[in-house]
Amino acid sequence: MTDSSDHDRSVTLLQEFGLKEYEAKAFVALTRLPSGTAKQVSEISEIPRTRVYDAVRTLESDGLVEIQHSSPQQFRAVSVTEATNTLQQAYEERTESLREALGSLGRANRETESDTTHEVWSLSGTAGITSRTRELVESADRELVLVLGDPSLFTGPLVEGLQAADGRGVTVLVGTTTDRIRARVQDELPTAEVFVSELDWLSGVSPDDDTEIGRLLLADRSAILVSTFHPQATDRQEQAVFGRGFDNGLVTVARRLMATGLSPMEDPGSSD
Amino acid sequence: MTDSSDHDRSVTLLQEFGLKEYEAKAFVALTRLPSGTAKQVSEISEIPRTRVYDAVRTLESDGLVEIQHSSPQQFRAVSVTEATNTLQQAYEERTESLREALGSLGRANRETESDTTHEVWSLSGTAGITSRTRELVESADRELVLVLGDPSLFTGPLVEGLQAADGRGVTVLVGTTTDRIRARVQDELPTAEVFVSELDWLSGVSPDDDTEIGRLLLADRSAILVSTFHPQATDRQEQAVFGRGFDNGLVTVARRLMATGLSPMEDPGSSD
DNA sequence: GGCTCTGTTAACCCGAAGAATCACAACACG
DNA sequence: CGTGTTGTGATTCTTCGGGTTAACAGAGCC
Structure with missing residues (x-):
């Protein structure tokens, strides 16, 4: 066989x-x-x-x-x-x-740098999303709020990144779906605050909505990444949206949604 | 540009x-x-x-x-x-x-194990040849004779393999093309005998023969690997022939050719 | 020595995948 | 309201790889 x-x-x-x-x-x-x-x-x-x-x-x-x-x-x-x-x-x-070759590629820069206020980008694929997650974790200054819908996303490299962030003084908050996972995560991140998320939104809202939230990351309250799983689609696996900038609409919404349980962050507006 | x-x-x-x-x-x-x-x-x-x-x-x-x-x-x-x-x-x-997947592949074994006396196999590509070289070095029991035509083939992993062989009591003999390289090799393999090969055969015999010998490895006097470079061919880079078994014709020839300078090896025929 | 059979190479044909073009609907903008 | 731009879909053309057949060479047999 x-x-x-x-x-x-x-x-x-x-x-x-x-x-x-x-x-x-x-x-x-x-x-x-x-x-x-x-x-x-x-x-x-x-x-x-x-x-x-x-x-x-x-x-x-x-x-x-x-x-x-x-x-x-x-x-x-x-x-x-x-x-x-x-x-x-x-x-x-x-x-x-x-x-x-890519590194030493001449940039054809037309400076189209608009403000990032309303930019929402989408990207797919667990590999790429993981990579972006890592980047956000590594560049965080003050606070990281992370909720994992699927325990398989809680990988070794991610733990290391969170530990490093914690080590340089970043407040790390991690949400999990079950208490079992919470305990495991807390074990690996003793200084972080690990909680069981109340979020209903991990399962779909309407009956025919079988999308599940994969991860949810708010970095310094100025960058947000939300990923979902679409099990039915043959091609696509994990999909994500991504926004940056304190005034970004998506970031604002996420901040509000997560406000419960977040302690006030000193001087929230002065980040670049 | x-x-x-x-x-x-x-x-x-x-x-x-x-x-x-x-x-x-x-x-x-x-x-x-x-x-x-x-x-x-x-x-x-x-x-x-x-x-x-x-x-x-x-x-x-x-x-x-x-x-x-x-x-x-x-x-x-x-x-x-x-x-x-x-x-x-x-x-x-x-x-x-x-x-x-390859490892757990059901073998459709028809035991076609003929004697290896006259088998001479050819393989190409520096990567594959390097891999085979390593295997021979690692499995050697008693003696390794190695001649490098191109110093670029004298890589770190190869050195390690030779050192390991030396460490387990294998007699290691290394031939080089110039005294400069000899010194460098001797430096990295203090206990090995490193010599400058007299071999004319590193350059072609006839004028229009531009093939160069790349490496030449005799392991336990019962396995031989000879590789050559064909600079003119657009497709092929390094080509090698490979023979195994003490009685193998190619091995015999190699043994004779290299006899000069080789000390007698005790009990040469008892290896399988 | 001629013949056949097997091994080997090469040339050709066909179908699928991908590159290029076109036609058209939706939209933004003046 | 119309024009140019943006996005989607269908269509043709080309290339490449899979499949088949033919030609050639050599070994063995008769």
């Missing part, structure tokens, strides 16, 4: 690493064999035999298989660890190159 | 991360802008204006850009660090999944 599912999963993943379908299939076929001929590979992988050679050759030049030039030729996949290491390293190098 | 080259490099790299051409172009365009409308993006990126929307939307769901739903819509790229982190993380997760 794990056979076929892992098989297909491997093929798909390999393709996401830039391999063509035949290359991916050939590689997993060879991974299951100590070594094999074109014929054997063709039978297992359902690649037309005459095309096994091309696929295997490009795999060889990627360092993923070895070829024995006999007749018939023998093919052999490198070990799983060797293969994944090779791939991982390739993509780390690419990330580095990309960082470099 | 760095403008256009880095621009194109970014686009290409982004595409290697799975983005479509329009998505890649749109992202770099937005990276050069604090924020922009479809029209602006279209002008900078040379994407037809009507297709900017699709591209940006999928970028948004990848967490790479933010959208402001006003009229006209405003688009904004996340910071370079946010973007590269997001991408890197995505590929690290994929690597992990792949390792897992």
Whole structure:
């Protein structure tokens, strides 16, 4: 059972690493064999035999298989660890190159810097939202109010970020959905105030509204990030809206909504 | 000057991360802008204006850009660090999944284990060859003979591997091309014997033979790896041949060639 | 030595995905 | 109220990858 599912999963993943379908299939076929001929590979992988050679050759030049030039030729996949290491390293190098190239990119600046009062931006994807969350946590000066709708969002790096913020004097308030989670969070953040949120809004308002609030972050009462989960949609996972600026409408609303339980923050208006 | 080259490099790299051409172009365009409308993006990126929307939307769901739903819509790229982190993380997760899926793959074992006497395998790509080199170094019991044709192949991880081998009692012999490199290597491997190789074979034999030997590794006198560089070929970089087994023809030849300067190894035939 | 069969390479065909264009509705603005 | 701009959808064109077939070479057999 794990056979076929892992098989297909491997093929798909390999393709996401830039391999063509035949290359991916050939590689997993060879991974299951100590070594094999074109014929054997063709039978297992359902690649037309005459095309096994091309696929295997490009795999060889990627360092993923070895070829024995006999007749018939023998093919052999490198070990799983060797293969994944090779791939991982390739993509780390690419990330580095990309960082470099994008960084030294000439800015075509037309200063369209309008006031941020009414700007509300949307972004999607847990990865991107997490990244933005981290940025907000790291740049907070005075106060962080964070409510997690899903405990899985309470990750290690986030804890570290909150601890660091706490360490530099930021007031950290964390809301959770259940007391069980509250206890766990409180355990990891002893100096923070951790509470169980009363918010009904974690579940949808109308019956056919199955959106759930994922996270909710108010930083220095001047930046707000709210994310939701839409389970029904096949494509989109986590969606978020994001606003910045003390006078921003969304921020104002969030501030009001959260006013209950917030102690007055000294000199609220002087932040940039 | 760095403008256009880095621009194109970014686009290409982004595409290697799975983005479509329009998505890649749109992202770099937005990276050069604090924020922009479809029209602006279209002008900078040379994407037809009507297709900017699709591209940006999928970028948004990848967490790479933010959208402001006003009229006209405003688009904004996340910071370079946010973007590269997001991408890197995505590929690290994929690597992990792949390792897992490939690892738990049911082996369709037909025991085709012939003797390795005459098997000579070829593999290409510096990454794969490096990986195989490491494996050989790590699994060596008694002796390692290594000759590097190119100093750039003498990397940190390789040094560590050699030191570890040395530490567990393996005799390590390293050959270099110049005395300068010899000194450097000797410095990092005090207990190893480092020598300047006399080998003429590092440069081609015939005039039109511009292949250069990259590395040459004999492990326990029972496994050999020889790699060469072919500078003229546009596609292939480093190529290698690889043989295993004490009786392997290639290994035998290598052993003979290297016999000069090798002290007799006790009980050479008893290794499997 | 000729013949056949298998292994290997290469060329070709076709369909899907993506790039480019167009047509049109909605909206903002004067 | 009309004109230009903005956003969405449908349509054509091109490219690339998957699939098939043919040609070639070599080994073994008769």
